[in-house]
Amino acid sequence: MKFVDSCKVKIIAxxxxxxxxxxxxxxxxxxxxxxGGDGGKGGDIVFETDPGISTLLDLSYAHTLQADKGExxxxxxxxxxxxxxxxxxxxxGTQVFEAASGALLFDLDQPNTRTIVAKGGxxxxxxxxxxxxxxxxxRRAEPGEDGQERELRLELKIMADAGxxxxxxxGKSTFIRSVSRARPKVADYPFTTLxxxxxxxxxxxxxxxxxxxxxxxxxxxxEGAGLGIRFLKHLExxxxxxxxxSLDPAEDREPLRDYDVIMAELKAFxxxxxxxxxVVALTKGDLPDVREAYPKLKTxxxxxxxxxxxxxxxxxxxxxxxxxKLYHIVKGIVPxxxx
Numbered sequence: 001m002k003f004v005d006s007c008k009v010k011i012i013a014x015x016x017x018x019x020x021x022x023x024x025x026x027x028x029x030x031x032x033x034x035x036g037g038d039g040g041k042g043g044d045i046v047f048e049t050d051p052g053i054s055t056l057l058d059l060s061y062a063h064t065l066q067a068d069k070g071e072x073x074x075x076x077x078x079x080x081x082x083x084x085x086x087x088x089x090x091x092x093g094t095q096v097f098e099a100a101s102g103a104l105l106f107d108l109d110q111p112n113t114r115t116i117v118a119k120g121g122x123x124x125x126x127x128x129x130x131x132x133x134x135x136x137x138x139r140r141a142e143p144g145e146d147g148q149e150r151e152l153r154l155e156l157k158i159m160a161d162a163g164x165x166x167x168x169x170x171g172k173s174t175f176i177r178s179v180s181r182a183r184p185k186v187a188d189y190p191f192t193t194l195x196x197x198x199x200x201x202x203x204x205x206x207x208x209x210x211x212x213x214x215x216x217x218x219x220x221x222x223e224g225a226g227l228g229i230r231f232l233k234h235l236e237x238x239x240x241x242x243x244x245x246s247l248d249p250a251e252d253r254e255p256l257r258d259y260d261v262i263m264a265e266l267k268a269f270x271x272x273x274x275x276x277x278x279v280v281a282l283t284k285g286d287l288p289d290v291r292e293a294y295p296k297l298k299t300x301x302x303x304x305x306x307x308x309x310x311x312x313x314x315x316x317x318x319x320x321x322x323x324x325k326l327y328h329i330v331k332g333i334v335p336x337x338x339x
Contacts, residue, residue, distance in 0.1 A: 004055050004056045004057045004060045004156075005055070005056060005155065005156040005157075005158075005196075005231075005233075005234070006056065006153070006154065006155050006156070007056050007059050007060040007153075007154050008063075008099055008151070008152065008153050008154070009059055009062060009063065009064070009065060009152050009154060010063060010064045010065070010149075010150070010151050010152070011045045011064075011065045011066075011117060011118045011148075011149070011150050011152060012045075012064065012065070012066040012067070012118070012147060012148075012149045013042055013043065013044055013045050013066075013067050013086075013118040013119055013120040013121065013147030013148045013149070014041075014042025014043035014044075014066075014067040014068045014069040014070060014083035014120040014121065014147045015042045015069040015070065015083075015120075015121045015144050015145070015146050015147050016039050016040065016041055016042045016069070016070045016120065016121035016122045016123040016124060016144030016145045016146075016147070017038075017039025017040045017041075017042075017069065017070035017071045017072040017073060017080035017123045017124065017144045018039045018072045018073065018123075018124045018141065018142070018143045018144050019036060019037070019038050019039050019072075019073045019123070019124035019125045019126040019127070019129075019141030019142045019143070019144075020036035020037050020038075020039075020072060020073035020074050020075060020078075020126045020127070020141055021034075021036045021126070021127045021138075021139055021140065021141045022034070022035045022036040022037075022074070022075030022076070022126070022127070023035055023036075023075075023137065024076070031136070033131060033136060033137070034126075034127040034128045034130070034131050034137065034138055035075050035076050035077050035128060036073055036074075036075060036126030036127040036128055036141055037073035037074055037075070037076075037077050037078045037079040037080065037126045037128065038073045038079045038080065038123050038124065038125050038126050038129075039070050039071065039072050039073045039079075039080045039123030039124045039126075039142075039144045040070030040071045040072075040073075040079065040080035040081045040082040040083060040123045041070050041082040041083065041120050041121070041122055041123050042067065042068070042069050042070045042082075042083045042120030042121040042122075042123075042144070042145075042147040043067030043068045043069070043070075043082070043083035043084050043085045043086055043120045043147075044067060044085045044086070044116045044118065044119055044120045045065055045067055045085070045086050045088065045116070045117050045118035045148075046085050046086065046087045046088065046114050046115065046116055046117070047088050047089075047090050047094070047096070047106070047108060047114070047115050047117050048087055048088065048089050048090070048112075048113070048114045048115075049089075049090060049091070049092045049094070049108045049110065049111050049112060049113050049115075050089040050090065050091065050092070050111075050112075051092050051111040051112070053089055053090065053091040053092075054091055054158070054198075055091065055156070056090070056091065056094070056154055056156050059088070059090070059154060065086055065088060066086065067083055067084065067085060067086035067118075067120060067147065068083035068084045068086075069083045069121075069144075069147070070082050070083045070120070070121070070123050070144060071083075072144075073123070073124070073126040073141070077128060079123075079126075080123060082120075082123070083120055085120075087114075090108060090154070091156055091158075092108065092109065092110070092111045092159050093108070093109055093156055093157045093158055093159045093237065094108045094154055094155070094156050094157075095107050095108070095154070095155045095156075095157060096108065096117060096152055096153075096154060097152065097153040097154075097155065098150070098151070098152065098153075099150075099151040099152055099153045100151060102153075105117070105152075109159065109237070117150070117152070118147065118148040118149070118150055119147065119148050120147045120148075121144055121145035121146050121147040121148075122144070122145045123144050123145075124141060124142030124143045124144045124145070125141060125142045126141050127139065127140060127141045155233070157233050157234055157236055157237050158196055158198060158212055158234045158237070159210065159237060160198060160210045160211060160212035160234070160235075160237065160238050161209040161210045161211065161238060161239055161240070161326075161330040162209060162210070162211045162212070162238055162239065162240045162241065162242060162326045162329075162330055163211070163212045163213075163214065163234070163235040163238040163240075163241050163242070164176060164211065164212065164213045164214065164241075164242050164244060165214070165235070165241050165242065165243045165244070165262060165266070165278075166243060166244040166245060166246075166258075166262060167245075167246070167253070167258055167261075167262065168215075169246070169248075170244045170245060170246040170253070170258075170283055171244055171246060171283035171284060171313055172213050172244055173197070173213055174283075174313045174314065175213075175242075175244065175283070175311075175313040175319070176197060176199045176211060176213045177199075177313075178313040178314065178316065178319065179199065179201050179211070179313070179319055179323060180199025180200055180201050180202075180211065196212055196213065196214045196215075196231055196234045197212065197213040198210060198211070198212055198213075199211050199212075199213070201323055201326075201327075203323060203324065203327060207327060209326070209327055209330050209331070211242070211326075212234060212235065212238065214231040214232065214234055214235065215231050232266070232269045232270070232273070235273060236270065236273060238276070239276070239277070239329060239330045239332075240276065240277045240278070240279065240326050240329040240330050241276055241277070241278045241279070242278070242279050242281065242322065242326060243259065243262065243278050243279070243280045243281070244281055244283050245258050245259055245280065245281070245282055245283070246258075246282065246283045246284055246290075247282065247284070247289065247290050247293055247297070248284075255282060255297055255301075255308075256297070256300055256301065256304075259280065259301075259306075277329045278306075279307075279309065279322055279325050279326055279329075280301065280306050280307065280308055280309065281308070281309040281310070281311045281318070281322055282294060282297060282308055282309065282310050282311070283311055283312070283313065284312065285310040285311050285312040285315075285317055285318060286312040286314065286315045286317065290310075291310070294308075294310045298310075309321065309322050
């Protein structure tokens with residue numbers, strides 16, 4: 001399925017029905033009085049979060065969403081039927097913005113919730129409501145109110161507890177494949193990951209969390225290089241980041257320099273995101289050159305106040321320790337010897 005995380009849509013709630021001007025006309029009942037009923041309320045536009053949906057693809061094709069209008073009131077004290085609500089299923093994590101101003105209207109970050117994003121118009125009152133001792137035969141009624149009409153921009157930020165960060169080809173996809181059932185593409189060329197991937201990491205007992213893999217960053221990403229920083233927004237809801245780096249002279253990968261470059265791009269995107277708790281790990285630890293270089297690299301990172309871990313996702317070496325560190329950060333618990 002094509003991954004779409006942003007789209008624009010116009011929503012139009014239903015108009016309320018008009019009130020009715022009518023009088024009771026029956027044999028043997030003179031001066032029956034007013035009998036015009038109220039118009040029905042217009043239908044609302046309702047967004048319902050569905051954990052089973054992971055993209056805004058369907059909404060990207062629906063340029064306009066409109067609810068039913070309310071029926072007009074009728075004689076014999078008959079009220080018009082209310083218009084049916086228009087319920088639209090959206091992924092959990094969808095943010096709703098006013099298209100013109102960019103103001104955030106709703107943040108739909110809870111699963112299986114319903115939110116009215118546009119209210120239907122109120123139905124107009126019929127003439128039965130305007131009878132007074134001075135005017136027993138009112139000939140006026142109210143028109144129905146218009147439903148809300150909005151131009152919206154929808155942004156999807158996936159719901160994950162932890163996120164993977166790093167250059168292309170440092171082993172992010174290999175890592176998430178080894179620790180979860182997510183199956184992102186793995187290949188020996190850059191940008192094999194083109195869209196965010198989610199995986200559930202199961203540890204022991206009920207200990208589990210959701211991890212997200214986003215496309216790799218390169219220098220100048222904040223200015224649009226590579227895939228730019230389009231997908232960094234999907235890390236904004238995470239509580240922890242796993243920053244993966246690699247040592248590969250063939251690809252000009254120097255761990256400490258790469259770490260600084262990624263942190264600079266992260267800070268350019270969102271300074272708060274750059275301060276989020278991180279676990280930093282050197283990948284491809286099963287290679288002899290990497291193992292040999294690790295002690296010196298660990299010392300260099302320690303001078304920066306960063307603890308560097310060594311992992312090998314295919315060999316499952318060091319991954320468990322890293323996962324539990326992420327779990328402790330995500331859940332806000334103190335590490336225990338029971339783990």
